Amino acid sequence: xxxxxxxxxxxxxxxxxxxxxxxxxKSSGSFIGMYAGEHTAGTEYVIGPLFVAHGVGAAxxxxxxxxxxxxxxxxxxxxxxxxxxxxxxxxxYQLEKICGINLTRIYNLxxxxxxxxxxxxxxxxxxxxxxxxxxxxxxxxTDMYPTSIGWVLxxxxxxxxxxxxxxxxxxxxxxxxxxxxxxxxxxxxxxxxAVLPELGVTSPGDFWGVAKSVIxxxxxxxxxxxxxxxxxMFFAWFCNMAMHIGMADMSILRYAKxxxxxxxxxxxxxxxxxxxxxxSGILYAVYLQKNTGEFAPGPVSFYAAGFAGAACVVIAxxxxxxxxxxxxxxxxxxxMPKTTTWKVTLVVGLVTTIAACFPALVMRLLDFVALYGLxxxxxxxxxFADFYLAKRIGFLPDYAWxxxxxxxxxxxxxxxxxxxxxxxxxxxAGVEIFFLGLPGWFVAIILYVALSKSLQRKxxxxxxx
Amino acid sequence: MKMLMSVLAIIALxxxxxxxxxxxxxxxxxxxxxxxxxxxxxxxxxxAPIWFxxxxx
Numbered sequence: 001x002x003x004x005x006x007x008x009x010x011x012x013x014x015x016x017x018x019x020x021x022x023x024x025x026k027s028s029g030s031f032i033g034m035y036a037g038e039h040t041a042g043t044e045y046v047i048g049p050l051f052v053a054h055g056v057g058a059a060x061x062x063x064x065x066x067x068x069x070x071x072x073x074x075x076x077x078x079x080x081x082x083x084x085x086x087x088x089x090x091x092x093y094q095l096e097k098i099c100g101i102n103l104t105r106i107y108n109l110x111x112x113x114x115x116x117x118x119x120x121x122x123x124x125x126x127x128x129x130x131x132x133x134x135x136x137x138x139x140x141x142t143d144m145y146p147t148s149i150g151w152v153l154x155x156x157x158x159x160x161x162x163x164x165x166x167x168x169x170x171x172x173x174x175x176x177x178x179x180x181x182x183x184x185x186x187x188x189x190x191x192x193x194a195v196l197p198e199l200g201v202t203s204p205g206d207f208w209g210v211a212k213s214v215i216x217x218x219x220x221x222x223x224x225x226x227x228x229x230x231x232x233m234f235f236a237w238f239c240n241m242a243m244h245i246g247m248a249d250m251s252i253l254r255y256a257k258x259x260x261x262x263x264x265x266x267x268x269x270x271x272x273x274x275x276x277x278x279x280s281g282i283l284y285a286v287y288l289q290k291n292t293g294e295f296a297p298g299p300v301s302f303y304a305a306g307f308a309g310a311a312c313v314v315i316a317x318x319x320x321x322x323x324x325x326x327x328x329x330x331x332x333x334x335x336m337p338k339t340t341t342w343k344v345t346l347v348v349g350l351v352t353t354i355a356a357c358f359p360a361l362v363m364r365l366l367d368f369v370a371l372y373g374l375x376x377x378x379x380x381x382x383x384f385a386d387f388y389l390a391k392r393i394g395f396l397p398d399y400a401w402x403x404x405x406x407x408x409x410x411x412x413x414x415x416x417x418x419x420x421x422x423x424x425x426x427x428x429a430g431v432e433i434f435f436l437g438l439p440g441w442f443v444a445i446i447l448y449v450a451l452s453k454s455l456q457r458k459x460x461x462x463x464x465x
Numbered sequence: 466m467k468m469l470m471s472v473l474a475i476i477a478l479x480x481x482x483x484x485x486x487x488x489x490x491x492x493x494x495x496x497x498x499x500x501x502x503x504x505x506x507x508x509x510x511x512x513a514p515i516w517f518x519x520x521x522x
Binding site for chain 1: 505
């Protein structure tokens with residue numbers, strides 16, 4: 001007999017507050033598909049063109065992407081996966097043990113909002129494809145606010161469907177991403193290849209010359225900052241900083257049978273963040289020649305690949321927005337453990353959809369992604385220090401859980417002082433947001449160790465007295 | 466059934482990718498490439514979910 005929707009929803013069990021049992025562990029194949037699908041996404045249709053708009057040179061792009069993506073894979077494999085497969089808890093529950101329930105609530109709120117905005121940008125990207133038949137004006141590079149009623153209605157239609165899929169849980173999300181990933185990658189590459197002759201590439205030997213002189217010319221569009229090798233490298237490394245160094249993917253990699261499954265992130269990096277970014281840059285270069293002023297992945301892809309291209313933009317947005325809304329749901333559900341996951345995800349989907357109505361999310365995506373990683377990074381550094389350094393240096397791991405406190409002051413100070421340090425570097429030393437993550441991580445580690453050593457000793461001494 | 470679907474899915478991927486190579490070397494026009502990609506897309510989403518489906522134990 002078919003189960004009712006209510007029964008199905010009640011059965012969604014994502015092990016939010018318990019270690020993953022051996023029976024639920026997944027092999028590397030699940031993660032290869034998930035990472036390839038998640039990082040061959042709607043945002044790839046935006047990031048590649050934004051590199052073109054920011055005047056990245058061809059050699060800087062290729063070199064920066066190769067090095068940056070390699071560093072990102074190492075970050076997943078050596079920082080996030082070993083801890084995820086050892087503790088097998090969600091990021092949020094692990095944080096609760098270290099930071100206390102009240103600090104984790106604040107973190108979850110910030111984290112959930114960030115995920116909402118990220119998923120929102122993907123819903124917006126999907127909407128540029130769904131909106132093609134309705135012929136309303138698409139957003140331009142300079143648009144920040146909703147541009148028409150048609151745009152808002154389309155965004156809401158897309159957001160509703162994505163939220164409903166996310167409500168049905170991780171299994172369905174992973175299955176959908178696995179099915180769509182090979183086809184999406186094919187469409188990305190085929191679209192770019194098919195339009196290369198329009199740029200003057202008729203044989204493989206022509207490509208590099210055209211790449212340097214027509215696509216990635218090194219000259220930014222009017223009103224855009226110039227990007228160098230370092231921008232590309234650090235962006236490729238840190239665009240998922242919240243996931244690897246920030247440890248958000250503990251919630252995903254806790255399902256991995258072995259820590260080495262962290263290397264499966266290479267499928268996402270070198271297919272999505274290398275080939276797909278280059279492919280979408282090529283598509284945008286063709287569209288720039290038509291000079292419409294629109295910055296809308298749907299019409300760009302539709303021009304190169306017809307219905308399949310538009311469908312790819314929609315599905316690429318879905319396969320990333322779904323796990324992102326799922327993560328946001330987990331983040332906020334951890335604040336309200338008595339509320340069911342599906343109800344939280346429904347609210348998260350609504351917030352996400354409202355955010356998606358604003359084209360600013362898409363046009364300033366590079367800055368937003370960098371900011372999002374930076375804000376969440378210090379908590380990942382705290383988990384790292386707690387896991388690897390606590391016993392060696394001599395402070396208590398899982399301090400909040402052991403001391404029975406609901407607010408770990410050392411962790412709160414580490415988070416805020418690290419962000420203050422990064423803000424200071426940005427405001428007073430002029431360091432751009434893309435470069436703040438690396439010094440910030442070391443500062444966070446030093447701060448957490450030093451503060452834990454001094455504050456824990458004081459509290460424990462008082463307790464002993 | 467699964468074997469048949471795996472073959473159809475591979476054909477679908479071929480219909481998605483190969484036409485772009487033919488456009489690149491000047492054998493077919495962009496319009497035909499779009500139509501073939503559309504056919505590949507429909508075929509993929511019919512065949513691949515069955516191909517990828519896990520056997521129930």
